[in-house]
Amino acid sequence: MTRLGGTNLPRVGGYNQAVVLDAIRTRGAVSRVELAALTGLTNQTVSNVVRKLLDAGLVTETGHAPSSGGKRRTLLSPRPDGAYAVGVHLDPDSAVIVLVNLAGEVIVSRRLRLTAPDVPADVVDRVSRAVQRLIVRSAVDPARLLGLGIAAPGPIDGSSGCVVRPPNLPGWDRVPLVEMFAKATGLPVALDNDATAAAIGERWIGGEARAGSFLFIYLGTGIGAGIVLNNTVLHGDSGNAGEFGHMPVEPGDRVCHCGATDCLGPYCSPAAIIDDLLRRYGPVAADRIGVTGAAASLHDDWKALRRAARAGDPDAEDVVRRAARLIAQATRGAASLLDVGRVVLGGEALRGIEPILLEEIDSAVNRTSVARSIRPVVIEQSVIGDTVGAIGAASLVLHGNYAPGWRMLTDGAG
Amino acid sequence: MTRLGGTNLPRVGGYNQAVVLDAIRTRGAVSRVELAALTGLTNQTVSNVVRKLLDAGLVTETGHAPSSGGKRRTLLSPRPDGAYAVGVHLDPDSAVIVLVNLAGEVIVSRRLRLTAPDVPADVVDRVSRAVQRLIVRSAVDPARLLGLGIAAPGPIDGSSGCVVRPPNLPGWDRVPLVEMFAKATGLPVALDNDATAAAIGERWIGGEARAGSFLFIYLGTGIGAGIVLNNTVLHGDSGNAGEFGHMPVEPGDRVCHCGATDCLGPYCSPAAIIDDLLRRYGPVAADRIGVTGAAASLHDDWKALRRAARAGDPDAEDVVRRAARLIAQATRGAASLLDVGRVVLGGEALRGIEPILLEEIDSAVNRTSVARSIRPVVIEQSVIGDTVGAIGAASLVLHGNYAPGWRMLTDGAG
DNA sequence: TTGACTTAATCCATCCATTGGATTTAGCTG
DNA sequence: CAGCTAAATCCAATGGATGGATTAAGTCAA
Incomplete structure (x- = not known):
């Protein structure tokens, strides 16, 4: 366009x-x-x-x-019961499905465990059937169910409704999710990357607190950003705005899949931080904290590491804080480039370590006396919380139907 | 809003x-x-x-x-003669004034030399009188003269029409330029920072080649960016979107005025690059190239350095290329964050060294095979050239009056 | 209790840019 | 010259916003 x-x-x-x-x-x-x-x-x-x-x-x-x-x-x-939408948050290890009402309240929800080598078609099939059951169970008026929103790890191809070889979903190359889910469920389907979906959810549910412009930093399996400018979501030319993993940061020895050593992405995933702990503080610290380092136990390791960091374990806190500083560095650049007055943090990988992130980002973004005096940037947590991915996915649909914007005046959509 | x-x-x-x-x-x-x-x-x-x-x-x-x-x-x-606008590009050492028609063609122009310690009121006075004379000389129908646009080094306060302590204009703290020029010339006045003004000029004049979205990197006394998304200019919450000087880059030993050592700004101004040449290659190289290093001869030094770099002097090229790499690094981050398919380079400090910048930015931005395959980013020079600052300033007025956008449907402006 | 006053919400005639269908204008072709 | 095609305009209708008048529902003071 x-x-x-x-x-x-x-x-x-x-x-x-x-x-x-x-x-x-x-x-x-x-x-x-x-x-x-x-x-x-x-x-x-x-x-x-x-x-x-x-x-x-x-x-x-x-x-x-x-x-x-x-x-x-x-x-x-x-009227919360005026409309409903289903949201699916696809992740490498699980799919979270929620059915929300117009107010963004969760009516019913369900989590499916996935295993890494799942074929896309099977996943779509399982999820679609779970969605159907959820709809039946909720007993909402089908006429008021607007559609199905999907939040997937980026990158995606917005025009064709595909996910394009997401680093976190190996084997999912150019999978036409929109088409597949539309066929399987018979519902209108919206697709966006998880960070953007989360930002839209925040905008949809956050009310006054999320009016205007903000930058949403999403920490899940990977890191991503969602950008809302003047109440309008930035999608970008290819539907991948907010790609945060390639923001430049202080270079280290981790090589991004793009070949650079100064990309934020490789330094701040849970896996990378766990690895960092092992490399810096060895098996003793890992044992103490409860981190095994096995690929299969990533989820539990990360949980243990977060808990230790929160409880004040110096080694755990150190590795988390190092990652936080890099995220903060990138956030500072993004916030000054976009001139947003608000940064919001969210994503399930964040649980428990929010204070560290908030602190580091605040100090990086609001460091300059100039910035402070003209317009200090507010750094906050998601108003939604852990499920921001799935609720954001559902919000894609609500937002697409009811949020005022350009497209209503120019395209045919309404 | x-x-x-x-x-x-x-x-x-x-x-x-x-x-x-x-x-x-x-x-x-x-x-x-x-x-x-x-x-x-x-x-x-x-x-x-x-x-x-x-x-x-x-x-x-x-x-x-x-x-x-x-x-x-x-x-x-x-009809080029359908409307006219005056543009003023304020710089530490000069003010360029142009009168352009609806097509963006320069009818008359003039350059005033300024000296660093000039008081704002005097500058406004001199420039205003020069503007008046230009208008008279051009003999354009006053009824078709839409107003006066000003491009100033950032940061600015968009709501009050002030420049806010620009690092490059010492002593100009919260100067209400809009008010002052409006009073002095009797014209409607628009103010924006130089990079954003340049981007708007590019959008206004560039036709199809600048439709859609692009990131404009402006290299003048300092560095800045102008952001155009879906044919709409991003101003940001405080009117300072595109602030590029605080984008994080590989840290060195230059301290930004915000206290950080990883801000792009201090590494890529002409003064910094000249300094880099002296520090790395000493007086011998400086002599050969024709760089004196005196603060007063910054303009000439930079000219000499650019010429040498262009001519293939290895030392000159090296320092330029180092700065170019940092700019490229920051541009890579910005382009992936905004998901723009086009990056445009401009500004008077760029003359002669465009090829080096284009090359470095292209290689940094299009490095990832992913980016290349989905959507390679086009890196180009300004279609306007050197005077993009002043013409951009004039375009602020034309754009404000005639560019379709939100504001026409929501605010009262037309 | 009543009457004056205030504010919210609605009724009604009007306005006006867009729309769709019919019409005019102006070229081409055999 | 008649028949065809495409561009541009004419004209009545549509439908959402508007401004002024009206109704609805409260407060306040004597």
Whole structure:
């Protein structure tokens, strides 16, 4: 979409509807007059738009605000049961499936264990059947189920709906996930990389706290970033914006699969940090902490290492902190390049070591006195937590349907 | 603007007008039917919009396309004399002023020499008077002169129209340039940092070659980047997106004013590269190349060094190449983070050494086989050349008035 | 209790850019 | 010159936003 398209009246209608819904969602209980002030629309227009949203079952009237001298304002709130979406977070070792409502609340969820050499077709098949069962179990109105969102490790090809040889999913080369899941479930399918999906989830659920612009740093099996600028998600020319693993950092002796030794990626995965512990502090420390170093026990090793770091074990903390510094270094570059006032951290690999990351990133990003004085950058944790990947995946669908944006005015989508 | 605003019919009209004008500008001679296809608007709508643009004097009918069996298409082209803008590029040692037409062609230009300790008020005064004289001399219709654009070294405060203590303009702390120039010239004034202005100029003038997304690396007194995503300029939360000097690179012994030793900025200014030459290769090489090392002769030293590097002097080329590698390293990170398919180089400090920069950046950015296979990044020079700063400044005004974008549908601006 | 006042929300006629279908304009071809 | 094709325009209709008037529902003071 190299060219900008024109727009027309019906699209304006749809767009304004989305704007009003978005305002209601982010502000919670809010009256029509406030919405008019927030959106710049007329009271009359807001009234009309709200009526449509009420008819569509997406919002409800919930009580009244205390009077300020005249008629009380009737407050509007989103209707959680107005719409539903399914989210799937694909990871090398597991698939997390959630069914969420319009408010982003999880109705039912399920985790499937996967084993590394699984064939894509089998995984899609297993996951799809689990999705179907979840839908039946939840008993949601099928008409209100908008679709299925998938968060996969990048890179992906946005135009064809494929994952493109993800380093963390060996053997998955150009797998057309969108097509496969659409056929298997009969639902509309959206695909994005895990970090971007997480950022969209954060934007969708975070309300005021995630309005405007922010950079989401996602720490899962690998590291990635999701970029939200002016309430709009940056996808990039090929659908891979936020690729964080190739950000330059202080070079060491780890070689990225691209051949460089100064890429962030190879230094900050759980596997790399565990390896770092073994190399720096040897088997004694590893034993003490509970790290075996076997490839098969990566998950448990990482858990043990995180726990030790959190508990103050100096060796564990040291290796975590070294990785954190590199992440912080890259984050500093990204934040100043994008000029975002907020950085959000999330991802399941982060559990327990958030304070270390927050501290290092804060000190790197807010180091310059200039930055501090003009606009200190806020560093925060995800408002969603561990399941940000799966919930983010579901949010892809909600966001695609209801978040106001360019595409509503230019493309046909609504 | 943390919230998304609604829109309405008149705005849609203005926006579509801008879309059509933009399409005519970027495509050159184009017919109404083609415009309809390009913009997604109806033939009828395009007809109406074009009539308005004709009445406004912004486009003209220029001949016909050969018939393809029916009535010939009448071709539309932008009218260069439809609008004018003045651009001022402020630099520590000079101010370049240009008056350009709608096509971005320079009508008249002038360069004022400045001396370092100049007081802001005096500079504004001198420049403003020069602008006035230029306007008179050019004899353009004042009604068609849209305003004055200023490109200044960052950082700036976008909301108040100030420059905020730019490292390259000592003593200029929170100078309200917009206000001062508006008062002195009576023109509407737009301010942006030099790199962003250059990117906007590139976008405005570059036509198809600069449609979509690109990262503009600007090398002047300092280094900066301008970011264009989906034909839209990224300004950032505080108006300082593209701050490139704090991108992390391989650390050395140069300390950034923010305290870090791994910031790109201090390693790649002309002054730093000259210093590097002296430190690495001593007075003999400096003499041979024609570099004195005196602060006062920075301009000439840099010229000599560039010429020597271009001519193949190994020492000169080495120091330039070292800086180029660091720039390339940072560019690799930025390009992968933003997922842009194009990187553009420009700025007056670049003259003569473009090939070295292009080569180093290309090899760094396109190193990964993955990146190469999915989407090799195109690395190019500015289509404008040396004066990209000043022309970019003027483009701020043209862009602000006529480039289609969000703001037309949400804010009041047109 | 009542009447004056205030604010929220809606009703209604109007506006206006886009749309789709019909029409005109202007070329080509046999 | 008639028949065909494509470009561009005319015209009535559509539909979402608008502004002013109206109704609904509260507060406050006498």
